Amino acid sequence: NAGVTQTPKFRVLKTGQSMTLLCAQDMNHEYMYWYRQDPGMGLRLIHYSVGEGTTAKGEVPDGYNVSRLKKQNFLLGLESAAPSQTSVYFCASSPVSREQYFGPGTRLTVT
Amino acid sequence: SQQGEEDPQALSIQEGENATMNCSYKTSINNLQWYRQNSGRGLVHLILIRSNEREKHSGRLRVTLDTSKKSSSLLITASRAADTASYFCATKDGSGAGSYQLTFGKGTKLSVIP
Numbered sequence: 001n002a003g004v005t006q007t008p009k010f011r012v013l014k015t016g017q018s019m020t021l022l023c024a025q026d027m028n029h030e031y032m033y034w035y036r037q038d039p040g041m042g043l044r045l046i047h048y049s050v051g052e053g054t055t056a057k058g059e060v061p062d063g064y065n066v067s068r069l070k071k072q073n074f075l076l077g078l079e080s081a082a083p084s085q086t087s088v089y090f091c092a093s094s095p096v097s098r099e100q101y102f103g104p105g106t107r108l109t110v111t
Numbered sequence: 112s113q114q115g116e117e118d119p120q121a122l123s124i125q126e127g128e129n130a131t132m133n134c135s136y137k138t139s140i141n142n143l144q145w146y147r148q149n150s151g152r153g154l155v156h157l158i159l160i161r162s163n164e165r166e167k168h169s170g171r172l173r174v175t176l177d178t179s180k181k182s183s184s185l186l187i188t189a190s191r192a193a194d195t196a197s198y199f200c201a202t203k204d205g206s207g208a209g210s211y212q213l214t215f216g217k218g219t220k221l222s223v224i225p
Contacts, residue, residue, distance in 0.1 A: 004153075031211060042199065042217040043154070050211055058212065090153055099144055100213060102153035 001026050004103035006091050012109045013081045021076040021106050023091030029101070031094045032074040033058075034066060036087040037105075043090065049074055081110045115143070115200040115216030123222040130187040132219040134200030135180075141203040143176055144213065145185050148197045157185075157198075190223045197221070 007022045023032065030051050035043040035058075045058030047066040055066045063085060065077045074093075078085060088107050092100040118133045134143070142161045146154040160167045160176045160183065167174045173186040187194055197220045201213040 033212075035215075040217060043215040045212055045214075048211060056211075059214075092154075099156040099159055100154075101156070102146075104153050105151075 003027065004091055004093055004101050006089075006103040006106050008106060009104065010107045012111065013078075014111055015082060017081050018077070018079050019081065019108075020078075021089055021091075021108075023074045023076070023093075023103060024072055025074075025091075025093040025101070026072060027093060027095075027101065028071070029093035030071075030096050031100075032068065033092045033094075033100065034064070034074065034076045035090045035092065036060065036085075037090060038087050046076065046089075081108075083110045086110045115202050115214065117198070117200055117216045117219040119219060120217070121220045121222070123224065124190055126190060126192055126223055126225050128190055130190050130194070130221055130223070132185045132198050132221070134183045134185070134216055136183075136200075136202050137181065138204065140178075143174075143183050144201045144203070145172075145174060145183075146199045146201060146215075148199065148218070150196070154199065187221075190221075192223050192225045195221060195223045 004025045033048040034046040037043050044060045049055045049068040052071040067075045088105050090105050091103040094100040115134045115136045144159045145157045148154045158169050171188045176183045197218040199218045201215045
C-alpha cells in the first residue's frame with residue numbers, strides 16, 4: 001500500500017496564478033483532510049471531507065476550494081495564489097473517527 | 112483556533128534519558144492523540160487516548176490524560192537519537208460540533224543528543 005500520496009512535492013507560483021494539489025489514498029478511508037503548516041503555527045485545517053461528494057470548511061478555508069469526486073482522491077485548489085499562501089500543505093485520511101494518516105507534504109512558494 | 116498547547120516548545124536531552132512533553136487543552140474532548148513529525152516529513156500517529164482512559168502505553172511511549180486538568184503528557188523512555196523530531200498533540204472535540212476534526216497544537220521540538 002502506498003498510503004497517502006501528494007502531488008506535486010514542490011511548486012513555485014507567481015501571485016495570481018492558480019494550481020491544484022492532488023491527494024490520493026489507497027486505504028479506503030472515508031474521511032480526508034487538507035492542512036497547512038506554517039512555522040510556529042502547528043497544523044491548521046483548511047477543508048475536509050467525510051465522504052465522496054461531500055466537503056466542509058475547516059479553520060482557514062478562505063482562498064481555497066476542494067473537491068472529492070472519488071473516494072480515494074481529494075483535490076485542493078488555489079484559484080488566485082497570494083504570498084500568504086506560501087506554506088507546506090499536508091493531506092490526511094482516516095477511518096471514521098480515528099487516527100489520521102498523513103501524506104509527505106507539498107511545499108508551495110508564492111512569489 | 113489552537114486547542115492543544117504543548118510545553119515545552121523545545122527540549123534537548125542526552126540519549127538514554129527520558130523525555131516528557133505536556134499538552135494542555137481548553138474544551139471537552141472525545142480523545143487526544145499524539146503525533147511525531149520528522150524534519151521535512153508528514154506526521155505519524157503515535158497513540159490515541161480516549162477521554163475515559165487515564166493512561167496508555169505503546170512500546171517506550173507512555174501517555175497520561177487528566178481530564179479534570181485538561182492536560183496530557185507524553186513520556187518517551189530511554190530516548191534514542193532517532194526520536195529527534197517534533198511532537199504534536201491533537202484533540203478531537205467531545206461536544207459533537209466539529210467532531211470530525213482534530214485540532215493540533217504547535218508542537219514540541221525534541222532533540223536527542225547521541
